Amino acid sequence: MKKILITGGSGLIGSVLNNHLKKNYSLSNLDIKESSDKTQKTIIGDINNFTDVKIASENMDVIIHLGAVISVNSSWEDVLKNNIESTRNIYESAKVNGVKKVIFASSNHTVGLFENDSPYKEIVAGEYNNISPESIKKIDENVPLRPDSYYGVSKSFGESIGRYYFETFGIQSVNLRIGTVQKVDTPKSSIRHFSTWLSHKDISQLVEKSIIHDVGFEIFYGVSNNKWRIWDINNAYKKISYMPIDNAENFRD
Secondary structure, rough: EEEEEOOOOOOOOHHHHHHHOOOOOEEEEEOOOOOOOOOOOEOOOOOOOOHHHHHOOOOOOEEOOOOOOOOOOOOOOHHHHHHHHHHHHHHHHHHHHHHHEEEEEHHHHHHHEEEEEEEEHHHOOOOOOOOOOOHHOOOOOOOOOOOOOHHHHHHHHHHHHHHHHHHHHHEEEEEEEEEEEEOOOOOOOOOOOOHHHHHHHHHHHHHHHHHOOOOOOEEEEEOOOOEEEEEEEHHHHOOOOOOOOOOOHHHOO
16 A cells, blocks of 8 residues: 655645545645544644655655645745745655655646636636637647746746656656635636636546556646636546546536
């Protein structure tokens, strides 16, 4: 049974993944507080403290790095400490402890400024006239980084340091450009979410397949099979057989 460390396991995505993965994996969570789910094993520690991360990641096979400030409006000071320095701690601890793979919760905000361009700006605004889903040139893993915030910049850094640790030290690095995951598992709180929604089932599938398959350095978009999605999931399909089953249109009034 593979041993997996999840940072930020008490958060929304962490809780979803703990519930899904606990049947088949030995899970530990590194977090600054206990989860409300008392079945989760939590190691109390700070991802900003290298020693805490190093101790928690000993004897692990995989680290799933979710811990971060998550607001797109986060200040530079907050992302520097909580997103940039902490992600370096994760990869350096993986190197020191011989952890073979890091699955990094990147973000669609690494390429968020594409949403200033047509047809993406119309689609996320729900203005579908004169656009067919089949005609959309989807944003893939090869486009240039276009972060839309300090938060997006911090996630871009995470992808870059993952590339460095893969090419220099051989640590597999899976970077998930996650869309919109909601506590209430529907896209209905925003018209944009009919494009960007990622269901609980689909994020669970994406992460588990990232665990199972051997990869080098990869970027995968985390989005459900939404009719109006603007991101390309073909790379995840080809490399790890990701096949999302949910579609935001099923929730359209």
